Amino acid sequence: MYIGPVFACFTVMKSNNRKMYDLEERTFNFAKNVIEYVRNLPKGISYSEISKQLVRSAGSVGANYIEANESLSKKDFLMRVKISKKEAKESHYWLNLSTLSRARLIPQCGVKLIPHFYRLQF
Numbered sequence: 542m543y544i545g546p547v548f549a550c551f552t553v554m555k556s557n558n559r560k561m562y563d564l565e566e567r568t569f570n571f572a573k574n575v576i577e578y579v580r581n582l583p584k585g586i587s588y589s590e591i592s593k594q595l596v597r598s599a600g601s602v603g604a605n606y607i608e609a610n611e612s613l614s615k616k617d618f619l620m621r622v623k624i625s626k627k628e629a630k631e632s633h634y635w636l637n638l639s640t641l642s643r644a645r646l647i648p649q650c651g652v653k654l655i656p657h658f659y660r661l662q663f
Contacts, residue, residue: 565610568603568625575599575632582639595635602627 579592609621
């Protein structure tokens, strides 16, 4: 699986010398926003499982990316980045599932987090 120019700079600079956002910061903010979102999910067995999986996978994206930055070899780096990418996709799955499950209650609740997922794309 090709994941793009991995060793390219992961820092994205906004135009006009605005604040720089690196992937570690974005993955941290994504996990933090997911935790805030999960706090507002209804209490129940199905939401409990969705919440657990969503929080785990969202937190794992950043944790694996940090591990990738501390890797000892290029091969280890690539493996960790691929794991991080898989966790991001899993987070997207659980986020979509929670959004569909809540469609009758609050239609736009989880939809706001989906753009955060796309900003995490490697």
